[in-house]
Amino acid sequence: MHSPRDFYRPLAVGAPDPVREIPFRPSRMIHFFDPSNPKMVAKAPQIAAGVDILLGNLEDAVKSENKEAARAGLVQVAKENDFGETQLWTRVNSLDSPWGLDDLTTLVTEIGDKLDVIMVPKVEGPEDIHYVDRLLAQLEAKAGLQRPILVHAILETARGMTNVEDICTASPRMQGLSLGPADLAANRRMKTTRVGGGHPGYLVRQDPTDGAIDGPRSVYQQDLWHYTIGRMVDACAAAGILPFYGPFGDIKDVVACEDQFRNAFLLGCVGAWSLHPVQIEIAKRVFSPDPADVLHAQAVIEAMGDGSGALMIDGKMEDDASVKQCQVMVSLAHQLAERDPELSQRYGFTA
Ligand SMILES: CC(=O)SCCNC(=O)CCNC(=O)[C@H](O)C(C)(C)COP(=O)(O)OP(=O)(O)OC[C@H]1O[C@@H](n2cnc3c(N)ncnc32)[C@H](O)[C@@H]1OP(=O)(O)O
Numbered sequence: 001m002h003s004p005r006d007f008y009r010p011l012a013v014g015a016p017d018p019v020r021e022i023p024f025r026p027s028r029m030i031h032f033f034d035p036s037n038p039k040m041v042a043k044a045p046q047i048a049a050g051v052d053i054l055l056g057n058l059e060d061a062v063k064s065e066n067k068e069a070a071r072a073g074l075v076q077v078a079k080e081n082d083f084g085e086t087q088l089w090t091r092v093n094s095l096d097s098p099w100g101l102d103d104l105t106t107l108v109t110e111i112g113d114k115l116d117v118i119m120v121p122k123v124e125g126p127e128d129i130h131y132v133d134r135l136l137a138q139l140e141a142k143a144g145l146q147r148p149i150l151v152h153a154i155l156e157t158a159r160g161m162t163n164v165e166d167i168c169t170a171s172p173r174m175q176g177l178s179l180g181p182a183d184l185a186a187n188r189r190m191k192t193t194r195v196g197g198g199h200p201g202y203l204v205r206q207d208p209t210d211g212a213i214d215g216p217r218s219v220y221q222q223d224l225w226h227y228t229i230g231r232m233v234d235a236c237a238a239a240g241i242l243p244f245y246g247p248f249g250d251i252k253d254v255v256a257c258e259d260q261f262r263n264a265f266l267l268g269c270v271g272a273w274s275l276h277p278v279q280i281e282i283a284k285r286v287f288s289p290d291p292a293d294v295l296h297a298q299a300v301i302e303a304m305g306d307g308s309g310a311l312m313i314d315g316k317m318e319d320d321a322s323v324k325q326c327q328v329m330v331s332l333a334h335q336l337a338e339r340d341p342e343l344s345q346r347y348g349f350t351a
């Protein structure tokens, strides 16, 4: 166990100083592509221009025989392109796989100056983050990097869930968490076969009217992920890092994808994964506050003056707590608008 004094010390001689605050950058979608797929590699610059985060995926969804090609493809993409304000991330193979060590070693030494965040899958506890933390410091020192690479963990095992708070605070590198609903479902032995989203069997049924159990009764589908997302958001907010919903595998069902993303947005997530180009616009729409909400929030902030006391606007009580929610909404709108002129116009920030 480190003393609190050591928490912000570099873990290797010559490694850059850890960050004290996780920088908030627009992060509405983490767009996944397979760097072993030449078609996706060719499209990477064009896709990068329209997303907040581009992620070269080396783990699940990349065939075992393509693991080396994917790693080399990502090195090539990073070396040949300047993605400007768009963040470049990678998801490396898991720490118990034969590829994880080579992924970290190659990527940090070859393209460490281009990588913002490394996503580590199947994180089970703080010990996994400590391992990556020290290794990254050694590799950063070797590569002569000037800024530290941040770490994002995927929650996809029951043990990871039970250790979620300790994972979030395991290192100053911790940037955020994503929910991994597919592996988590398998690990929990949930009886589902989907990648995220709901299930028609997980429901609540209206009580029988007049005892007629076979009479018409409304059925309400419930959200399988409510508890998990809520717990993840609390752990992240408490640690000052960012929570993301993960993947939605039913690419064709754009309506349910939007619902799942919106639930995550309302509960506090900053973004979600896009697995296919069609999901990019959905994430952009959902994770950018609605202009009407921003307008309302601005009106409340203005009416509340120094932010204390209580008053009525359109029949609703506003006070110190509601004005804080409005400030969350407006400050997010400004952060996103800085990078998105069209959004800035829709919010009325620019003429
Ligand atoms: C549980 C988890 O771990 S989730 C995370 C891991 N999974 C992933 O990363 C999956 C990423 N996505 C993909 O691999 C693909 O989208 C697939 C396999 C799901 C579907 O791919 P396709 O069958 O090619 O879909 P589709 O035919 O609709 O693609 C249309 C075009 O978009 C391209 N495309 C599809 N997905 C992507 C992507 N993620 N990024 C960039 N381009 C893409 C295709 O290459 C195709 O290009 P073309 O018109 O030039 O031929």
Ligand SMILES: CC(=O)C(=O)O
Pocket: 060, 121, 154, 156, 179, 180, 181, 182, 183, 184, 195, 246, 247
């Ligand atoms: C996101 C992910 O890796 C999963 O759902 O398993």
Ligand SMILES: [Mg+2]
Pocket: 060, 121, 156, 180, 182, 183
């Ligand atoms: Mg997974």
